[in-house]
Amino acid sequence: MSDGGSLRPEPGQVVPAAYEGTWKFDAPALDSSVPQSRHAVRDLLVRRRVPIGDDLLQGVLLIVSELVTNAVRHAGVLSPEIGVELSVGAGWVRVAVRDQHPYRPKALQADDEETGGRGLLLVKAITSEAGGACDVQHTVDGGKVIWASLPLAGVTTPRMAPSAPGWPAWPRRAPS
Known part of the structure; x- marks a missing residue:
């Protein structure tokens, strides 16, 4: 049955x-x-x-750039x-970057004289x-997929982005 084209959620339905x-x-x-991905993410967040x-x-844009x-x-x-993925839920935003290289990077302290090498440190700090x-x-x-999930400040819905099994949306190996 239709009520003029609108669908009403069931009681308790999110x-x-x-x-x-x-x-x-x-x-x-x-x-x-790098700039194309950053602009695409920014434009999508603004448009939505x-x-x-x-x-x-x-x-978020700095994280996209670094990853x-x-x-x-x-x-x-x-x-x-x-691959770049942007996910937005009620109360969180998540960015992920996928590549085909098997090396799992670690955030390293860079020498003060080095001009690079701080990307993952920056992602972790933000x-x-x-x-x-x-x-x-x-x-x-x-x-591998490197991802970061951040809460949207001021959004009152308590749901937070999943951070373990099932994430990221791209295929992943089963834990060994």
């Missing part, structure tokens, strides 16, 4: 906000993919009207294409400061 969803895109492992403050938005840069620089030889989580997981095809 109805996702209009901005919730998951978006994926692939990009070549080229330097030009995600309730994200400017500080958190800048943090895509690492995939391009360190995995490009074995992974000519990388994520931690926001009260989120980040990790690296192997995929079933031998690659």
Whole structure:
């Protein structure tokens, strides 16, 4: 039966906000993919009207830049294409970058004279400061996914992005 075209949720049913969803895109492992990925994520968050403050938005965009840069620089030889995923739920935002290189990177302290090498430290710091989580997981095809999930400040829904089994959405190896 129709009530004029609107669907009403059942009592107790959680109805996702209009901005919730998951978006994926692939990009070549080229330097030009870094700003393109960052702009794509920013534009998507703005277009979907995600309730994200400017500080958190800048943090998410920096995370995207760092993760895509690492995939391009360190995995490009074995992974000519990388995957970027943005997921937004009621109260959280999650970014993930997938590549086909099996090496699982670790955040290392860089020498003060080094101009690089701090990307994962920066990702961990931004994520931690926001009260989120980040990790690296192997995929079933031998690659990896590096992800960061951050809470949307001011959004009152208590649901938080899953961070373990089942995430990331890309295939992953079973724990050994």
